[in-house]
Amino acid sequence: MSVVELLKEKIRQEGRVISDDILKVDxxxxxxxxxxxxxxxxxxxxxxxxxxxxxxVLTVEASGIAVALxxxxxxxxxxxxxxxxQPSTMEGDTYCxxxxxFTKEEVIDIVVAGSYLGPEDRVxxxxxxxxxxxxxxxxxxxxxxxxxxxxxxxxxIEKVFQSGGETLREQGIRVxxxxxxxxxxxxxxxxxx
Amino acid sequence: MSVVELLKEKIRQEGRVISDDILKVDxxxxxxxxxxxxxxxxxxxxxxxxxxxxxxVLTVEASGIAVALxxxxxxxxxxxxxxxxQPSTMEGDTYCxxxxxFTKEEVIDIVVAGSYLGPEDRVxxxxxxxxxxxxxxxxxxxxxxxxxxxxxxxxxIEKVFQSGGETLREQGIRVxxxxxxxxxxxxxxxxxx
Numbered sequence: 001m002s003v004v005e006l007l008k009e010k011i012r013q014e015g016r017v018i019s020d021d022i023l024k025v026d027x028x029x030x031x032x033x034x035x036x037x038x039x040x041x042x043x044x045x046x047x048x049x050x051x052x053x054x055x056x057v058l059t060v061e062a063s064g065i066a067v068a069l070x071x072x073x074x075x076x077x078x079x080x081x082x083x084x085x086q087p088s089t090m091e092g093d094t095y096c097x098x099x100x101x102f103t104k105e106e107v108i109d110i111v112v113a114g115s116y117l118g119p120e121d122r123v124x125x126x127x128x129x130x131x132x133x134x135x136x137x138x139x140x141x142x143x144x145x146x147x148x149x150x151x152x153x154x155x156x157i158e159k160v161f162q163s164g165g166e167t168l169r170e171q172g173i174r175v176x177x178x179x180x181x182x183x184x185x186x187x188x189x190x191x192x193x
Numbered sequence: 194m195s196v197v198e199l200l201k202e203k204i205r206q207e208g209r210v211i212s213d214d215i216l217k218v219d220x221x222x223x224x225x226x227x228x229x230x231x232x233x234x235x236x237x238x239x240x241x242x243x244x245x246x247x248x249x250v251l252t253v254e255a256s257g258i259a260v261a262l263x264x265x266x267x268x269x270x271x272x273x274x275x276x277x278x279q280p281s282t283m284e285g286d287t288y289c290x291x292x293x294x295f296t297k298e299e300v301i302d303i304v305v306a307g308s309y310l311g312p313e314d315r316v317x318x319x320x321x322x323x324x325x326x327x328x329x330x331x332x333x334x335x336x337x338x339x340x341x342x343x344x345x346x347x348x349x350i351e352k353v354f355q356s357g358g359e360t361l362r363e364q365g366i367r368v369x370x371x372x373x374x375x376x377x378x379x380x381x382x383x384x385x386x
Contacts, residue, residue: 027308033262035262036269070228072226112224116219
């Protein structure tokens with residue numbers, strides 16, 4: 001079974017629709033994590049973005065880390081995760097983006113230390129979900145500040161009805177979503193792929 | 194070279210002593226992550242805890258996730274990461290611990306959804322650092338609430354002079370640290386192993 005079919009099967013079996021906007025998949029993706037499935041997801045992203053000269057995988061803590069790590073493992077490149085707000089041990093130059101969290105209803109700053117991204121980097125953004133695209137925009141701002149090059153965005157589940165992916169693609173950005181969801185209305189997951 | 198020697202080499206080359214208490218290793222462990230090294234770390238923990246009947250690996254977001262994920266991959270068991278404070282999508286029964294963050298100087302609650310730990314579970318706690326043992330104690334409280342069994346604690350770097358490991362071992366808990374640091378005084382990393 002392809003990783004896309006495996007993910008859809010998991011979503012059918014374990015996903016819970018909390019509202020018309022929120023699909024909970026924390027039994028395998030972002031609270032409890034299925035490491036073997038994550039490795040397959042990483043292999044799939046590495047395959048889709050093969051030959052793009054990627055030097056870094058970039059994500060945001062915490063739920064993006066597992067997918068990003070496996071993608072970095074398969075691409076054999078370092079993974080950087082943006083931290084939410086500036087901890088006391090991160091001094092010196094930092095790149096910063098601002099993100100409105102959809103599920104937590106708050107605005108947070110995400111930061112990456114200046115040492116871990118630079119003009120020589122070709123960056124693949126990886127995240128668990130793509131909804132409104134807020135996290136991606138925060139990471140794009142960080143890549144921009146670093147003078148690095150964006151190769152594309154890989155996301156496990158795209159909630160297409162929240163339009164983040166559409167907006168990013170309209171900007172000419174390559175967005176690869178493994179599972180695309182068209183609607184969660186009435187508690188039903190409607191897959192588009 | 195063994196993973197322990199690889200880690201010590203990395204710490205010698207890239208670690209920065211920020212104060213007598215704080216060693217910064219965010220070039221490979223907890224901001225930028227070296228996925229291949231993390232896989233080796235996961236293999237090492239899986240090897241040390243082989244035959245213990247582990248059913249879950251438990252950690253705290255965010256910096257424990259990478260090590261825990263690779264350990265779960267090698268042990269072929271799910272990974273659960275405790276979340277800092279309760280997000281709006283995590284309703285229902287939860288287990289909760291309280292942790293004083295050493296580097297961030299704040300007190301936070303860490304929570305695990307009731308569905309992902311239970312009396313049938315044999316749990317390995319994994320984290321990047323073991324210092325005062327605050328995070329471990331928060332996770333122990335969660336394991337206790339779930340009625341699960343603790344198998345042991347695996348940590349990449351133990352700052353032995355902060356006594357968390359000693360206290361846990363005195364309680365009869367098996368603690369495996371890959372690198373043990375005796376002192377950071379004068380900006381020098383003193384390895385004990």
